[in-house]
Amino acid sequence: MEAAAAAAAPRPRATGGLTASTAGPHRACSSSWRPRQPRAASSFSSSGGGPADLGLLPRLRHSPSSAGRIAGGAPPPPVRARDSRAECAGPRSSAGHVGVNLEGENRALEMSSTVPKSSNIFWHDCPVGKTDRQNLLKQKGCVVWITGLSGSGKSTLACTLGRELHTRGKLAYVLDGDNLRHGLNKDLGFAAEDRAENIRRVGEVAKLFADAGLVCIASFISPYRRDRESCRALLSDGSFIEVFLNMSLELCEARDPKGLYKLARAGKIKGFTGIDDPYEAPLNCEIEIKEVDGVCPSPSDMATQVITYLEEKGFLHE
Numbered sequence: 001m002e003a004a005a006a007a008a009a010p011r012p013r014a015t016g017g018l019t020a021s022t023a024g025p026h027r028a029c030s031s032s033w034r035p036r037q038p039r040a041a042s043s044f045s046s047s048g049g050g051p052a053d054l055g056l057l058p059r060l061r062h063s064p065s066s067a068g069r070i071a072g073g074a075p076p077p078p079v080r081a082r083d084s085r086a087e088c089a090g091p092r093s094s095a096g097h098v099g100v101n102l103e104g105e106n107r108a109l110e111m112s113s114t115v116p117k118s119s120n121i122f123w124h125d126c127p128v129g130k131t132d133r134q135n136l137l138k139q140k141g142c143v144v145w146i147t148g149l150s151g152s153g154k155s156t157l158a159c160t161l162g163r164e165l166h167t168r169g170k171l172a173y174v175l176d177g178d179n180l181r182h183g184l185n186k187d188l189g190f191a192a193e194d195r196a197e198n199i200r201r202v203g204e205v206a207k208l209f210a211d212a213g214l215v216c217i218a219s220f221i222s223p224y225r226r227d228r229e230s231c232r233a234l235l236s237d238g239s240f241i242e243v244f245l246n247m248s249l250e251l252c253e254a255r256d257p258k259g260l261y262k263l264a265r266a267g268k269i270k271g272f273t274g275i276d277d278p279y280e281a282p283l284n285c286e287i288e289i290k291e292v293d294g295v296c297p298s299p300s301d302m303a304t305q306v307i308t309y310l311e312e313k314g315f316l317h318e
Ligand SMILES: Nc1ncnc2c1ncn2[C@@H]1O[C@H](COP(=O)(O)OS(=O)(=O)O)[C@@H](OP(=O)(O)O)[C@H]1O
Pocket: 149, 150, 151, 154, 155, 176, 177, 178, 181, 190, 194, 195, 196, 198, 199, 219, 220, 221, 222, 223, 258, 260, 269, 270, 271, 272, 273, 277
């Protein structure tokens, strides 16, 4: 196995007691309309409705050399869902970001290319809010974030889940890596900073879909933990559901439906995830799906596992 993929994937940990995010959603509008004064961007606080909520804080650049890269690992039970991420969240700063110092972020804000270029911008509230939309749809908006190696089954799970939700009368929308790279993200490649920007944009789009009341299914390799955590921090408590398709490199490479692993092995694609680019496995995902003895659960079984989680957490309520 290659160096980039050699270390066993760290197992999700339970460290107790912390909420998924303190960066709450932008406050929903009441259903009775009254004019509001627009708020200047500078008036937002870091505890809610602030730059972090609006996705304006950049992520710090990080080295992809950190630990936690994927390998197959010993065969545990095939599918495992966490009761609650609140039981296993990692340490957070006062700004609600995992392991990120707000002062450091602000410094990065001045330096990073993701600094907002516009000034004199205002947030406008609308009379119909997220709660109104959720009541209309009889469901709760959330983001199901599927991460894993190329060939691990992300798109398959996303489509199966989307179809199953549709059959049940629930509104869902799939954001898929390959598809978004044909449009919104067609200016991005696979260098670390391009992948980070890819995931940042997708996180913002997914947040909008969740705010619209949909079950947004995001299917991206999203190899860097920090980028996934930044997306998580955009969502309110519990509504970012990370699904880790923990399939071994061997299985993914054997599938190789697009022939990309073959090209990467031949040196014709550089920086391919799992071959010569890292994948940082989640430490605290809500749902982990694993293969057993080289066999992975069927797409239908995987989708059922996610649906069960969504039902238990009240996202599909009547
Ligand atoms: N270098 C390299 N590394 C990984 N993947 C590559 C690469 N080059 C092209 N592809 C194809 O791009 C798809 C992954 O796009 P994503 O947007 O999900 O990638 S990322 O999250 O920004 O890492 C991925 O799709 P999936 O196989 O569905 O994962 C590949 O088809």
